[in-house]
Each structure stands twice: as C-alpha cells, then as structure tokens.
Amino acid sequence: MMMDAIIIENAFQEKIDRDLCIEPKDQMPEKYRLHLIRQMSQHAHSEVIGMQPEGNWITRAPSLRSKQILLAKIQDEGGHGLYLYSATETLGISREEMIEQLHSGKAKYANIFNYPSLNWADIGAIGWLVDGAAIVNQVSLQRTSYGPYARAMVRICKEESFHQRQGYEIMANMMKGSTEQKEMAQDAMNRWWWPALMMFGPHDSDSPNSGNAFIWKIKRQSNDVLRQRFIDKTVQQAELIGLTVPDKDLKWNEEKQCYDHGAIDWEEFNRVINGNGPCNKQRMDHHIKYHNEGAWVREAAAAYQKQINEFN
Ligand code: FAQ
Numbered sequence: 001m002m003m004d005a006i007i008i009e010n011a012f013q014e015k016i017d018r019d020l021c022i023e024p025k026d027q028m029p030e031k032y033r034l035h036l037i038r039q040m041s042q043h044a045h046s047e048v049i050g051m052q053p054e055g056n057w058i059t060r061a062p063s064l065r066s067k068q069i070l071l072a073k074i075q076d077e078g079g080h081g082l083y084l085y086s087a088t089e090t091l092g093i094s095r096e097e098m099i100e101q102l103h104s105g106k107a108k109y110a111n112i113f114n115y116p117s118l119n120w121a122d123i124g125a126i127g128w129l130v131d132g133a134a135i136v137n138q139v140s141l142q143r144t145s146y147g148p149y150a151r152a153m154v155r156i157c158k159e160e161s162f163h164q165r166q167g168y169e170i171m172a173n174m175m176k177g178s179t180e181q182k183e184m185a186q187d188a189m190n191r192w193w194w195p196a197l198m199m200f201g202p203h204d205s206d207s208p209n210s211g212n213a214f215i216w217k218i219k220r221q222s223n224d225v226l227r228q229r230f231i232d233k234t235v236q237q238a239e240l241i242g243l244t245v246p247d248k249d250l251k252w253n254e255e256k257q258c259y260d261h262g263a264i265d266w267e268e269f270n271r272v273i274n275g276n277g278p279c280n281k282q283r284m285d286h287h288i289k290y291h292n293e294g295a296w297v298r299e300a301a302a303a304y305q306k307q308i309n310e311f312n
Helices: 003-017 030-049 051-055 064-089 095-104 120-141 147-174 179-198 210-215 223-240 266-276 280-293 295-311
Strands: 251-253 258-260
Touching: 030 051, 030 064, 030 095, 030 210, 030 280, 051 064, 051 120, 051 280, 064 095, 064 147, 095 280, 120 147, 120 179, 120 223, 147 179, 179 223, 179 266, 223 258, 266 280, 280 295
Parallel strands: none
Antiparallel strands: 251 258
C-alpha cells in the first residue's frame, strides 16, 4: 500500500474507533465506500420494491380509514427510498447507476418483497412483521458510522414505528372478528413469519460482509443478535392477540432469557435472493415498466433544471 493510502486509512480508522461519523467529503478507504454503496443502495431498492406488495391492496382496502392509512404508509416507504438514494449518491454513485444495478440483478433487495400479498390479513402481517423486523435492524443502524445513513435512519425509524402499529392493529382487529377472519390472520402469520426472520440475513457464521462491517462500525449488532431481539419482542405480541407462531421448536429458554427457535430454511432464502422466489420476476418487470414509462418526467425535470442553470 502506498504511504499516503496508509495515512488516510489510519486517520479514518482512528475516527471510527472514536465513534465519530464519517461525512461525504471525508477521505475514506475505497472498500468502505463500496461496502456502503452496496448496502445503502440495496436498502433503498428494498424500500421502493416494498411498495408493490402493499400497493396491490390500496384499491381493495376494507374501509376509507384503512385506505388512507395504507396510502400514507406506502408513500412513506417511497420517501424512505428517496432519502436513501440521495444519501447513497453522496458516495459518488448516480441514481441511474443504482437503478441499472437493480434492473440487471447486480444489486439485491430484501428477500421479503418477493412473496405475494394474497389478502387483507397480509397487509396486517407486512406492517406488523416486516416493518417490525425492519425497525429492529434500523434502530441499530441509527448509530452506523456513515453520517448521512445514520441520520436518514432516525427519521425512517419514527415512520416505521407507525407502520408496525398499523399492521398490528389490523391483525388485532381480525383476531377479534369471525372464525374466518381469525383463520386468515393465522394463515398470513404462517406465511410471513419465516421470511421475516430471514430479513436479518444469514447466520453470523455465514455472513461474509459482517467482518468489515464491524471493523468500520457500519453494523453495530450482528444479524443473529437482531433476529433474536425481533423474535423475543414479537412472540409476546402474537400471544397477546391469540396468534400462534408457526414454529414447533419455539421455546422460552429460562437460562438465556430468550426464545430458542427452529431451523431457518436457508435454501429458500438463497433461492429468493438470487432471483427465483415466487414474485421476483413480477416485481422487477413492474419496476422496469414504470421506470421506462416515467422517463418523460425525468427528462422534463432535467430540462427545467438546465433552463434554471442558464438563467443563473
Ligand atoms: N434480503 O454478509 P451478509 C423495509 C444478502 S427495509 C436479500 O450478512 P450484510 C421497510 C446480502 O446483501 C428492508 N439479500 O450481508 C419496508 C449479501 O449479498 P451481497 C431492507 C440479503 O449486508 C417495509 C449476502 O446476503 N432493510 O423492510 C438479505 O452484512 C414494508 C450475505 O449477507 C435493509 O436493507 C435479505 N434479507 O447484512 C418497506 C437494512 N440479507 O450484497 C416497504 C440495511 C442478506 O454481498 C414495506 N441492510 N442478504 O451480494 C442491512 O442491515 C444488511 O445489509 C443486512 C445483511 C442485515 C440486510
């Protein structure tokens, strides 16, 4: 390594070790920049692709109130995607490049959004379990080392907390309803529980990106620690409204003061994140179609900006 690069890297690591944030204009090792672009752009893509399974239910929401709430929630997710794309752009990648990486399959997005939302109970399960899992992960990311990412997380977490509650409210109401409604809620729980656990990523022992993520304080807590935190919170919420967690091996561990859980199907996880889940093709086709149809909006915005620049 060149002497200059060593000096930059030492100064960078010293900042990290002192728990200071790294800001866009600070010098940073190339590997740190690329690691963040990977994670943050994938996070942004997840927020945006995540609008699809819920958007599917706007026209069929069972009341005006639930429709308004769902619309607001989905708009929030779009907003989260926009903050995160902007935060990622501060690392020197353009929005176009990020979208190109999504469309070509180079960039991933969260496994969970490749499952179908079959009925209204799924909207409850998504808010409660998917946003619930997202919050646990994102609260931890509020202390991530890259300033723009950490700050975006603060606002995003506030909104996710509302999302989690609206989902739980749907589930709680359905569990007070008819036998059919209770069965629908339980069925949604059965289908979304395991993919929600997979959102935290592979076990720590199989997580190739965790090593550097900890050295650089991008991650503050490991995949398994956060997954366990989510399970311990959520099992009690399920019990409170009469839902059964679909895991026959789930058991309270008195000694460790947490729930032991059954084995996660990592084959399914790998299949889904590598493009072969139930809705991967549908999600990507939809995104590409509307991205192309929206080209005129981007062109109009660019023409407007050009005109403003010429006047100034
Ligand atoms: N899905 O070495 P690790 C939301 C990939 S936002 C797909 O452990 P890392 C809000 C991983 O990328 C949800 N791929 O990776 C909402 C890597 O592959 P790569 C999104 C996954 O980065 C709600 C490989 O496996 N949240 O839900 C997943 O250290 C409702 C090895 O894994 C975030 O993105 C997965 N679940 O740890 C919106 C949070 N897990 O990239 C709408 C930020 C792992 O090397 C509706 N991200 N992989 O090709 C993170 O915290 C981390 O990236 C982890 C993974 C923890 C997800």
